Amino acid sequence: MPELMSAVIHSDAFATDQPTLTAHDDLALRPWTDADAATVYAAFQDPDIRHWHVRTAESVEQVRQWIVRWRSAWACGNGQWAVTSNGEIAGRIGLRQSDLTEGVTELAYWTLPARRGHSIAPRAANIVTRWAFHDIGFDRIELTHSVHNAPSCRVAEKSGFRFEGTLRQAGRHSDGRHDMHLHARLRTD
Template sequence: MTEFPRVNLAAGRLVLRPFRAEDAADVHAVWNDDAYLRFAPAGMPTAAADLRRAVEWCSSGPLFAVERAADGRLVGHVALFGTDWARMVTEIHYWTAPWGRGHGYAAEAVRTVARWALTTQGIARIALMAVVDNTASVRTAEAAGFRFEGVLRNAALTRSGRGDLASYSAIPADLVP
C-alpha cells in the first residue's frame, strides 16, 4: 500500500469525509480564529485563495472533514500525514472549529481515524504531537486513548513562538473494545 483509500467514516455523532469546496468558508473562519492561531504552525495561510487551494488539496489525501451528523455542519478536521509505508507508521493532526469546541468532537474523530488506520489499514503506530501549553489538544490526545511518551523540548514553532511538544502514540495493542 502506498496511500490511504478515500473513505467516509461514521463516528457516532459525527461523519468524517473528504473536504469539499463548500467547506472553504468554515475553514477560513477556523484558520483566522485567535484561539486556533495561537498554536497554529508558523506560516499557516489565511488568505481566501490559499484556503480554497488547501481545501482542494485536502480532498485528495487522507484528510477528513469532521461534520456533525445531526446538521452537517463542519466542526473539525483530522489528518494522517508523514506516513512511512515501509515501517507502517504515521502521524495524526486535528483542529476543532470554535463552534464545535467543548463537545468532545475532536477526541471522537481522532479515536475513529486512529482505530480505522490501526485495524483496517495495517498501521503499526500513530504519533500525535501536541504543544504542551495547548491544554485542549493535550486533553484531546488523552481522551482519544493515545499514550503519553514524553516531551520534545523547544520542538514546536507556532505563530506564538517556540514551545515544547508533548509526544503521544497509539498502537494496535492500545485499542480497547
Template sequence: MSASAPVPPVAARNPTDRRIFVRATLDLGDVLLRPWGREAAELEAMLDGLVAAAGDPLIARWNPFPAADRTKAMTWVELREGGWDRGDAASFAVLGAADRTLLGAVGLRWVDRADGLAMIGYWTLPAARGRSVATRATCAVTDWAFATADARRIEIAHAVENEASCRVAHRCGYLPEGTLRESHQYGDGAYHDEHLHARLAADPAPAGLAV
C-alpha cells in the same frame, strides 16, 4: 479516485500496497468525517468554515494554516486532496450531520510509511469545543487507520501549553512518552516544547469514551 470506488480487502492486496489511505466517510451519528476535496457536496460550507477557523486565535496559535479568504482556503483543500490521491495523507473535515457546518478537522499522515508509523493532528472551531467532538473524531480516524491502512504506530505531538490537545490524546488512548524540547515553531513564531503521545495497533481501545 472517487469516494465510492471499490477497495479490495487488505488481505487481497499486495503487502507493499497495504499502507495506503483510501477515501472514506466516517459516520459518527451526529458528526460526519468527510475527506477534504473539490468534489465534496459541502464544499461551500467547508470553505467558509476554513476562513473562520484560520482567524480563530487558538487555531492560529496551535494549528495555523493559510486560509484568509476562499481562494486560499481552496488551495489548502486542494493540497489535502493531493494527499488522498497519493495515499500518503488522510485529511478529514469534521461536519455536523444535521446542517453540514464545519466543526473541525483531523489529519493523518505517514511519517515512515514502510514502518507503519503515522502522525495525527486535529483542531475544532469554538462551537464544537467542550462537546467531545475532537476526541470522538480522533478516535474514529485512529481506529480506521489501524483497521484499513495497516498502521502500526500513530503519534500525537502538541505544545505543552496546549492542554486541550493533551486531554484529547489521553482520552483517545495515546500514552505519554516524553517531552520534545523546542520541537516545533508554532503560530506565535516561537519554538515550543512538545509532549509526545503514541498509540500502537496492539494497544487496547480507550474505555469510557463520551459519545
C-alpha cells in the same frame, strides 16, 4: 538495492478514493470539498487555531489551494477529513507525515470554537485511529502538541494516546519554538 523487509502498508492502500468514516453517533469524517473553503478560512480566523498552527489563511482562495493539496496527498497516505456533526462542519482531523514503510503516521486536528467542549476531537480521533489501524494497517499513530496546549493534551488522553515524553523545542508556533508533548497509540494497545 533490495529491502530487508517489505513495507508495513502496501502502496496501493491509498489507491482508492478517500473514504467517509462514520461511527454510531452523529459524527462523520468526510473528505474536504471546494465548498468547504469558506468554513476553513473562518476557522483560521480563530485566535486559538491560529496560535497553535504555523500557517495562516489569508483568503478563501488560498484555502481552496490547501484543499487541493490535501486531496492530492491522499495517494501518499496522508488524509485530511472534515469532521461533521449532524452534517455541519465541527472541525478537522488528519493523518500526516505518514511513513508507509514503517507503518507510522501522525494525527492532527482542530475544532471550531462553537463546538469545543463537546468531545468532538476525541470522538473523531477514535474513528480515524480505528480505521487507520484496522483498515489500513498502521502500527503506530503519534500525536504531538505544545506543552502549553492543555486542551490538546486532554484530547490525546481521552483518545487513548499514551504520553511518551517531551520533545524539546520541537514545534514552531506564532510565538516561537515550543517544547512538544509526544503521545502515541499502538495497534496492539
